[in-house]
Amino acid sequence: MIQFLQTYGSELMVKIGEHLYISFFALLLGVVVAVPLGILLTRFHKAASFFIGLASILQTVPSLAILALMIPVLGIGKFPAIVALFVYSLLPILRNTYLGVKNVDPNLKDAAKGMGMTTMQQIIMVEVPLAMPVIMSGIRLGAVYVIAWATLASYIGAGGLGDFIFNGLNLYQTDLILGGAIPVTLLAMLTDFLLGILETKLSPVFLRTEK
Amino acid sequence: MRHKKIMIDEVMNLLKLEHVSKVYKGGKKAVDDVTLSFNKGEFIAFIGTSGSGKTTTMRMINRMIEPTSGKITLDGEDLSQKDPVHLRRGIGYVIQQIGLLPHLTIRDNIVLVPKLLKWPDEKRQEIAKNLIELVDLPEEFLDRYPGELSGGQQQRIGVVRALAADQDIILMDEPFGALDPITRDSLQDLVKDLQQRLGKTIIFVTHDMDEAIKLADRIVIMREGKVVQFDTPENILREPADKFVEEFIGEDRLLQARPNVTTVEQIMLKTPVSISPAKSLNEAIKLMRDKRVDTLLVVDDAGFLKGFIDVESIDYNKNKATSVADIMNKQVFFVRKDSLIRDTVQRILKRGIKNVPVVDENSKLVGIVTRTSLVDMVYDSIWGDDSEDESDAAEVHSTTTEKVE
Numbered sequence: 028m029i030q031f032l033q034t035y036g037s038e039l040m041v042k043i044g045e046h047l048y049i050s051f052f053a054l055l056l057g058v059v060v061a062v063p064l065g066i067l068l069t070r071f072h073k074a075a076s077f078f079i080g081l082a083s084i085l086q087t088v089p090s091l092a093i094l095a096l097m098i099p100v101l102g103i104g105k106f107p108a109i110v111a112l113f114v115y116s117l118l119p120i121l122r123n124t125y126l127g128v129k130n131v132d133p134n135l136k137d138a139a140k141g142m143g144m145t146t147m148q149q150i151i152m153v154e155v156p157l158a159m160p161v162i163m164s165g166i167r168l169g170a171v172y173v174i175a176w177a178t179l180a181s182y183i184g185a186g187g188l189g190d191f192i193f194n195g196l197n198l199y200q201t202d203l204i205l206g207g208a209i210p211v212t213l214l215a216m217l218t219d220f221l222l223g224i225l226e227t228k229l230s231p232v233f234l235r236t237e238k
Numbered sequence: 239m240r241h242k243k244i245m246i247d248e249v250m251n252l253l254k255l256e257h258v259s260k261v262y263k264g265g266k267k268a269v270d271d272v273t274l275s276f277n278k279g280e281f282i283a284f285i286g287t288s289g290s291g292k293t294t295t296m297r298m299i300n301r302m303i304e305p306t307s308g309k310i311t312l313d314g315e316d317l318s319q320k321d322p323v324h325l326r327r328g329i330g331y332v333i334q335q336i337g338l339l340p341h342l343t344i345r346d347n348i349v350l351v352p353k354l355l356k357w358p359d360e361k362r363q364e365i366a367k368n369l370i371e372l373v374d375l376p377e378e379f380l381d382r383y384p385g386e387l388s389g390g391q392q393q394r395i396g397v398v399r400a401l402a403a404d405q406d407i408i409l410m411d412e413p414f415g416a417l418d419p420i421t422r423d424s425l426q427d428l429v430k431d432l433q434q435r436l437g438k439t440i441i442f443v444t445h446d447m448d449e450a451i452k453l454a455d456r457i458v459i460m461r462e463g464k465v466v467q468f469d470t471p472e473n474i475l476r477e478p479a480d481k482f483v484e485e486f487i488g489e490d491r492l493l494q495a496r497p498n499v500t501t502v503e504q505i506m507l508k509t510p511v512s513i514s515p516a517k518s519l520n521e522a523i524k525l526m527r528d529k530r531v532d533t534l535l536v537v538d539d540a541g542f543l544k545g546f547i548d549v550e551s552i553d554y555n556k557n558k559a560t561s562v563a564d565i566m567n568k569q570v571f572f573v574r575k576d577s578l579i580r581d582t583v584q585r586i587l588k589r590g591i592k593n594v595p596v597v598d599e600n601s602k603l604v605g606i607v608t609r610t611s612l613v614d615m616v617y618d619s620i621w622g623d624d625s626e627d628e629s630d631a632a633e634v635h636s637t638t639t640e641k642v643e
Contacts, residue, residue, distance in 0.1 A: 143327030
């Protein structure tokens, strides 16, 4: 262990950095696209099943296949990896946002509208705050997916902890495989934990106290 | 901001519905050619079975539902020409499910509409404080969340939320339907009091005939999207428009219709024994002896009811106090002269009070109702009225209650 860190320590830090970089931007892109889209879909129920169905289909495409498909379109490196992982983060965030906002008590929506809120105010002041726990759990799930699958991004030259694992596989070196796999698991768990704290912070007070 | 404060003539119709219909997809007529007009300051109750179109009609007033045809005007202005968001900010809205936002404090819930209207913060703070006081809830509640309040307390907040931006019209959709009878009763009193005191126009949807009779100045009875009868509770009870209305009112209420619409003023004694707060205890005792009563109402020079004193408290404080003001009990239960006997009678009997002072709309003492005359009213409504003149009846019983016990 200590010997492993002495040999690969600095490289490990670089790889963790790359891994986080890819995952972060993939997730950020996912949130920026899927949350507004999910909210928008609650206004168009017919389009909702189409889009969520589409996201589900994308989810079922093997991740390696998506990464491979990126190569002819976007080439290799970090950018195509980010795009591919973004596709994976879409479904959980989109579905949770849509369901969370849709399931806000219709009486509260009625009251908010009846008091004279604009559609935008209804969304920002009522629907999103009340749906926040559900939206956040979608983002958490998306984050864990993205960090786990970012390992495969190594295949298209994006770097990250996948490099250790695949090198280890090629060279039959167990310490390299573990040196990649364990940090990935830890990263995923840590991210889930931190986002969990953020979720509690963002949740409405009345829901927080019940927990 | 296009938010005009409207000055209108008292007698002019505030709100007019002309040949308003609502047809849903598939041809179901929810509202069928409804024409109505309401005056400023009126308490209007819509009543009908479910599916009669009463809620739909109400929701067209704040454009939560758009009419298929017909015209609704507010102060002569066509609603369809107004921006619905601005319109709704000027109309209070109370629903059965209360609809307080659970993630906001009571304070933020109360001043939600003022916030939407971008009123300054100090003004909003002041409104929140005034309004929570108005519904007799402690100021600490402002920092709590709706989930920490009981259903009745929440709906009190729901009611004042509809007043926060000084809305002239308030729409209420079965607001007390989900509350227990005691809470409902006190909220009904609150709303009626607010309406009378603040001069609000209230459009109230209910399926409870008792509630409609108790609260409304005029009742709209609807069936299958049409208005069957639109009149005062008294007239509806006296002359139901057709069999449907009769059935809706119910046989019991029709039988009781007469005492139901008797006001306190009609049965009260018009010469209550009263004393001014400046008088001495000796004078009070002398007055009691002369008039053969055990309780005196304390009334100031302008005629306002201040409290009461009774024989026990005089006896107990004989050596300590000198004037009536020193020992008078300010916690006096009174009724308005225009309140209906049927609302009042149970409250009086339940409290076990012997006499209840009656005041006019300015809180001036105008008379007194004795327990015996009320009991008599109850008997009349059960066994019918043997053509006994009411004033005679009150006279006869007055002598019995005024005796010192």
